Amino acid sequence: MFGEKVIELLKEAERNSDTIDLYNDEKIRQIIQEMHILFKMNMDDANATTENKSLWTTVQVRHSALERNKRCLLAYLYNRMNKIKTLRWEFGSVLPPDVRELLSDSEYEWFSKYSTNLASYMRSLGEDIGYSGIDLTENLRPPKSLYIEVLCVTDYGKLELEDGDVIMLKKNSRHYLPTEECQTLIRQGVLKQII
Amino acid sequence: MFIEDIRNDFYNVLLGNRVLLLVHYDVDAVCACKILQDLFKCDNISYTLVPVGGISDLKTAYDENNEEIKYVVLVNCGGTIDLVDILQPEEDVVFFVLDSHKPTDICNVYSDGQVRLIYKDDEENIPNFDDIFRDDDEDEEEPEPEPERRSALEAAAERRRARKAWEERRHALMFNYTQFSYYGKPSACVALEIAARASRCTTATLWSAAVAAAAHEALHNRSPARCLLDAEPLHRYVAAAQRHTADDDTHRVARVSVEKDASLPLYRLWSLEGALRHAGALAPLLRLHARSGAARLRQLLADMGFPLQQARQAYRSMDVELRRSMLTALEAAAPKYKLPVPTRATFLLHRPHAPPLSALDMVYAIMALIEHETIPRAEGFQHALAALQVTGENEALKLGAAAARRALEAVARLANSILSSRGLMLAGPFNYFIVQEV
Incomplete structure (x- = not known):
């Protein structure tokens, strides 16, 4: 039956709506093939019988199926595009290889373009007031506080902050530092956040 | 030098600067430090907190952390020693001292702005500046003209005598001032005052100050009457908080x-x-x-x-x-x-x-x-x-x-x-x- 494959495709995509899955190249090729066949049949019928109106209904049905396939495919692609857009915000401009494999070539091209656009937009932000851009992806939600209290767990040595201050991280000293500066150190286990 | 206005001359100076907080190991210091930390958190003052246990500790802590630091707050340490002499700080570093150990070192009291003492205890009988320090101009005497030589000699002898008397007096004063060490008002109670002036008197602040007051009483650091007087503002703030x-x-x-x-x-x-x-x-x-x-x-x-x-x-x-x-x-x-x-x-x-x-x-x-x-x-x-x-x-x-x-x-x-x-x-x-x- 017409349009069966495209529904399968959509259902597949619907199953895990939060994550992106492999670009279904095979199925899409089949669907497009089906559309080509439908189009060809319609062309033949339309050309052959300009007077015979009995075939018009058939042409109509085929045409609807064609349109439907097209619409569903576009929905599929659009949905994936939105997911890729969130990937940019979550992972940054460089995708991990396993995620990269899931995208088709043209999708990846779109991703790179989107990434460059976003980057140049972020660079341009705040130019008039003397900032050299703001990283919008840093805090997707407003942070509770700009600073956090941390306890140093090991003798780490000196840490230079973005504003040029140098901080000596020694065991059992407490610091109140900008959140972004500490996050990597907390992940490394040098600092411990105190709540 | 002593600070006149605890809010404008101490707390507002720290706003927007990085602060090094050196805290002694005792109950009062822990409580005062907790209050200050809460205040600093409210105003996003970034700080480094290092506990110190003695003069050598204080020195290493300061030497390790003094880069780019212009303001140092010492809680229950450093008041009784000559900070400038011991730490050898840069000219523009300012020390704020909140110390309940007494007597305060004279050099800290009469420092011209580098060492600032946050709280002035009225019980302390700090000797006057003129009794302790004196410009030494004896050696730079100009040779007097010949005819007045005799009188000049007498004058010089007179000056020497006066100087000797002054030195003795200074010695006695300093001895009386430094012979006993004792405790002043708990630092946390002073910190509470700062918090109250900044309108940031929370339950945590009150509790910390209450613990410090109890510590001074339980450890007999102060006479019971003094403890009661120290806790008086605390009673007031607690009552106010209860009303609210x-x-x-x-x-x-x-x-x-x-x-x-x-x-x-x-x-x-x-x-x-x-x-x-x-x-x-x-x-x-x-x-x-x-x-x-x-x-x-x-x-x-x-x-x-x-x-x-x-x-x-x-x-x-x-x-x-x-x-x-x-x-x-x-x-x-x-x-x-x-x-x-x-x-x-x-x-x-x-x-x-x-x-x-x-x-x-x-x-x-x-x-x-x-x-x-x-x-x-x-x-x-x-x-x-x-x-x-x-x-x-x-x-x-x-x-x-x-x-x-x-x-x-x-x-x-x-x-x-x-x-x-x-x-x-x-x-x-x-x-x-x-x-x-x-």
Whole structure:
């Protein structure tokens, strides 16, 4: 039956709506093939019988199926595009290889373009007031506080902050530092956040 | 130099700058540090906090952390030593000193802005500047003309005499000033004043200040009358906070209150008998080291109407009726054994869904954490800070209370064994005994 494959495709995509899955190249090729066949049949019928109106209904049905396939495919692609857009915000401009494999070539091209656009937009932000851009992806939600209290767990040595201050991280000293500066150190286990 | 306006000349100066916070290992300092930390957090003042235990510690801590730091706040340390001489700071570094140790070093008092003392104690008799410092112009005398030589000689001798007299006077003044060391107003009470001036007087602030006030009282750092005066602003703030809390909120938020309470250390976290046995104010008067001491303690409990079984189990699981009547029973039974009045007004912290906590217990817990037998001091300091929080599960407090109980038990055991083995030497104005190293 017409349009069966495209529904399968959509259902597949619907199953895990939060994550992106492999670009279904095979199925899409089949669907497009089906559309080509439908189009060809319609062309033949339309050309052959300009007077015979009995075939018009058939042409109509085929045409609807064609349109439907097209619409569903576009929905599929659009949905994936939105997911890729969130990937940019979550992972940054460089995708991990396993995620990269899931995208088709043209999708990846779109991703790179989107990434460059976003980057140049972020660079341009705040130019008039003397900032050299703001990283919008840093805090997707407003942070509770700009600073956090941390306890140093090991003798780490000196840490230079973005504003040029140098901080000596020694065991059992407490610091109140900008959140972004500490996050990597907390992940490394040098600092411990105190709540 | 002393600071005139605690808000404008101290707190507002720190705003927007990085601060190095050096804190001594004692209960008062921990409490003051907690208050300052909360203030700094409100105003996003980034700070580095390092606990220090002595002058050499202070020096290393300062040397390690002095890069790019223009403001240093010292809590309960540094007041009694000449900071500029010992730390050799850069010209533009400013030290704010909040120290309850007295007497304050003269060089700190008369420093021209590099060392700023946050609180001026009126009890301190600081010698006048002119009595201590004097420009030395003796050697730069110009040769006088010949005819007046004789009178010049006399004048010089006169000056030397005056100088000698002045030196003697200075020596006497300095001796009188520095011969005794004592404690001033708790630093946390001063910190509370700062918080109040900045309108940031929260329950945590009040609680920290209350613990510090209780510490000075429990450790006999100040005379009882002075303690009462120190705590007076605290009483005021507590009363104000109580007025502001709506009635239906009282069970949902933590609050500090002043109530009559037994001055037994840790009895809420111990058993009644255990607390009585180890209370510094009561146990020696019951003569527990003597053979009849145990009987006397049992007699006291009997007079109070407490069965031994109840008195020996954890206070939290004691009969509710007994718990309620404990204060009155103790007060009634105390005079018979010539005990001092065992109750006094203390600060209690009421937490939602948790038993109330007395400031006195907190003092012992913090002391035990700082001087814990296994935990290093710097780590104990972190635990002590954590124990001061007013909300949430307080693991550090449990740890501290257990350690404090062990410490009290050890002290009581040692004192009793020394007394019963007649190890106490009486030597004129001092009594002493020798502790054997284990």
